[in-house]
Amino acid sequence: MAMTTSEGGERLERAHQLYLAGRYQEALALYLELLARDPDNPQVHCGLGEVLEALGRPGEALVAFEQALRLDPRYAWAHFGRGGVLQGLRRYDEAAEAYARAVELEPNEAAFHRVLALVHYLRDDLVASLKAYQQVLRLDPDDALAHYGCGLVLDALGRPDEAVAAYHRAIECDPDDPWPYLRLAGLLSRRGMPSAPQYLRKAARLLEKGDPWGQAVLAMLQGRPEEALERMRQAVKRLPESADWLRRDPDLEPLQADERFWLTLWGGRHNA
The missing domain is CATH 1.25.40.10 (Tetratricopeptide repeat domain)
Incomplete structure (x- = not known):
């Protein structure tokens, strides 16, 4: 039986709220139900793509976003979602094109x-x-x-x-984020500024123990390169695409002279 427009909108919003709450399996079940009833709704395909990406199923997510765009090529959020999947797959040029299209459609x-x-x-x-x-x-x-x-x-x-x-x-905008303090500590330290340690102490207090990338930078700035390398290994194991960030990290740059840095990132290859 077909849904009314009102009922469909309510269930679509419910699925989205489940996704935002991290209840991905419930959201997936509801989106699949909506898809069976309304297969030509681009919002359903887009929402399904978001959930599939969150569940670690990027190939299926990409298919869902692309189907949303076949139904509505001007659907900015579907371009945004497609870009996110491509970015996660490290297809950065394609991701940039997708994001640029989203910007073109909704510049504000x-x-x-x-x-x-x-x-x-x-x-x-x-x-x-x-x-x-x-x-x-x-x-x-x-x-x-x-x-x-x-x-x-x-x-x-x-x-x-x-x-x-x-x-x-x-x-000023977010005093509880450790990363600006961490970056200030590194930048000021490289410039020989005496205020660097105060920012490092603040970053250390705010940084989560379960953030291996942040802990790698902290260890490096505190003069513990071996620990920094181990934390890098943890970061790449957890999220392989983090290698592309670690390679560009200004505070980890001194480690690039150590072959283990490159072995940790991508088996010794010195470029992305």
């Missing part, structure tokens, strides 16, 4: 610009990354992640004073 959605900035960073297109982060901040001046991203990119571009300012702004 800050989240689209933020992920575009992030994937440009992973493509080593620092100028494009900075431009996208700056667009996020035009839309939302208090976006802590965008300020942090600006700091990371500005540091990589050799603009340390601006990077320091960006990290400070990130802290």
